[in-house]
Amino acid sequence: MDVTRTARTLAGSVAAAAGRVRPGRAGGAPPPQQTLTFTCSPADVLAAVRDAAVWSQVLGDLGRAELVAPGRYRFTPASPADAEGVDTELRESADAVLFDRSGDAPPLVELRVLPAPQDRGTEVELSLDLPVPDLAAGAATFTVLYRLRALLQTGEVPTITPQPSARPAQR
Amino acid sequence: MRALVWNGVDDLAVETVPDARLVNPRDVVLRVLATTTCGSDLHFIDGYLPGMLPGDVFGHEFMGEVVEVGPEVRRVRVGDRVVVPSFIACGSCWHCRHEQYSLCDTTNPNAAAQQPLLGYPSGGIYGYTHPFGGYAGSHAGFVRVPFGDVNCFSVPDGVSDVAALFVSDAAPTGFMGADFCEITPGDTVAVFGAGAVGLMAAASARLLGAGRVIVVDRLPERLEKARTVAGAETLDYTAVDSVQEVLRETTGGRGPDAVIEAVGMEGHGTGVQQKLDRAKQALRLETDRATPLREAILACRKGGVVSVLGVYGLTDSFPMGVIVNKGLTLRSAQQHGQRYVPRLLEHVAAGRLDTAALMTHELPLEDAVRGYEMFKEKQDGCLRAVFRP
Structure with missing residues (x-):
């Protein structure tokens, strides 16, 4: 048995697992990506995500977006309450929309589209570079992408806020 | 409004909660006329299924009268007597178009919580665990129904409330x-x-x-x-x-x-x-x-x-x-109710299917805790307890 090799493999696995639960990207690893298929066309998806109001709607409880100048967008997280917005610049290509931060930081938002097979619409890949552990970032990215698909396909974002319950805050 | 809520494992209570209301433009609000126990509720009441929060209003098998419609509701009218399948469908996603309504791609607000468990999240359901959406349920005076035009089915005049009720799920x-x-x-x-x-x-x-x-x-x-x-x-x-x-x-x-x-x-x-x-x-x-x-x-x-x-x-x-x-x-599958409800209402109206026979006990909502106890323990031959808010 190659103990050294086994130990290295084990250490690599532990490091990878740690990278999924600790904030920040280890070794410049890309942010988690989520992919869903939308029934609408690639053009419709790309057009929608140029609209800051669409981002605010799909971010919902997570934050908001605003157009601060032509081609310049500010994304502000919902918490903490005094969180500063992140200024970004829209960069587009035929199959992608990216919101770039200044300096060397990777794009805050990277959304790519490609036609889905069998006329199923559009495969949409989304990455959000969020300052949270990968597991949380992955869940948040999935939530945003799921909401975006719902909005584009139905005109609504699914929500249970507000709704009745017997929790003290709602009495 | 009064509602039956889950406060913990084997801990149910009828309490006063805020009224259900319209949230999205295609929502409908029903006054619940009849709502019933379901065996699948026992799994979270008994603590075998996680994902409920104390204070949740539960119940997913119901019928009622439309009392409010959102500005983009086209087919359903205030005053309609309707039955609603327990899974919420949008009617427009790939799965809904293929009549796989419980697999709806857009109606689960907590899809990210369910994705790791299933790989691909299901649609939302009323009054069940939060990975299934966390929507408020039907054991209440009123209930919000998203996508009312897709999920509300008019009950024919000759079909009683109780007979229609079981066309919701069972x-x-x-x-x-x-x-x-x-x-x-x-x-x-x-x-x-x-x-x-x-x-x-x-x-x-x-x-x-x-x-x-x-x-x-x-x-x-x-x-x-x-x-x-x-x-x-x-x-x-x-x-x-x-x-x-x-x-x-x-x-x-x-x-x-x-x-x-x-x-x-x-x-x-x-x-x-x-x-x-x-x-x-x-x-x-x-x-x-x-x-x-x-x-x-x-x-x-x-x-x-x-x-x-x-x-x-x-x-x-x-x-x-x-x-x-x-x-x-x-x-x-979980039920693709929207696919079957119209033909089931026809069977019931024509006397070919006796759904009303499923009700063994009819109780006011105030007695719903006792109703669940009877249902769970199968007391007095309880097959289904029906609550009238």
Whole structure:
């Protein structure tokens, strides 16, 4: 048995697992990506995500977006309450929309589209570079992408806020 | 409004909560006229399914009167008497377009919580656990129905509230289970479990042309319902050494052409495996007591269909080898109610399907805690308790 090799493999696995639960990207690893298929066309998806109001709607409880100048967008997280917005610049290509931060930081938002097979619409890949552990970032990215698909396909974002319950805050 | 809420494991209460209201433009609000217990509720009441929050209003099988419609609702009108399937569908995603409504791609607000469990999240459901959306349920004075035009079905004048109520879930779930069996005229179908879903599966198998329907349970009053509601033969599993053997013998050694499992994770049974399951479930070492599921797989004829309607978590000792070596087809789903409700209302209106017979107890909502206790313990022959808010 190659103990050294086994130990290295084990250490690599532990490091990878740690990278999924600790904030920040280890070794410049890309942010988690989520992919869903939308029934609408690639053009419709790309057009929608140029609209800051669409981002605010799909971010919902997570934050908001605003157009601060032509081609310049500010994304502000919902918490903490005094969180500063992140200024970004829209960069587009035929199959992608990216919101770039200044300096060397990777794009805050990277959304790519490609036609889905069998006329199923559009495969949409989304990455959000969020300052949270990968597991949380992955869940948040999935939530945003799921909401975006719902909005584009139905005109609504699914929500249970507000709704009745017997929790003290709602009495 | 008053509502039945889940405050913890085995801790229910009727409390005052804010009224349900419109949230999205295609929402509808119903005044609940009738709402009923369901066996799948017992899984979170008993603590086997996680994901409820204290204070949650639950209940997912209901009908009512439309009292408010959103600005983009086109078909449904205030005053309509409607029944609503328990899973929420948008009507426009790929799965809804393929009539797989419970797999809706857009109606689960907590999809990210469910994705790691299922790989791909299901649609939302009223009054169930938060990974299934966390929507407020129907054991209340009012309930919000998203996508009202897709999810509300008008009840014909000749169909009573109670008869319509069970077209919300028990009947379409049972009908779907029978539909999965691809029944050809004269087929023999066995149904494990004579709860409301099992009875509706048995009656539906008849409607779809089965020659013989054999319902397996242990409770005399439920077996009697199987005979009267579904015209089924019955088998008390506690009265025989082997259900498989009896089914094999009574079908000329072939076995039933299809078997519908309508029990779920808190199944009863006999034998060593059942005792082992009970112990492991009590110790939270497994989620399911799956004796009826295993029996269904073993009982089905070679090349037959096993249709699973019971709600399960992670089942131990799943006899995959039996499925492979007998060439079985295993089919399952949460109910695609929107696909079946119109034809079921026709069957009920025409007297071909007796859904109202499922109600054994009718109570005011204020007595809902007692209603669930009766239902859970099967007291006084309780098959389904219906609450009137």
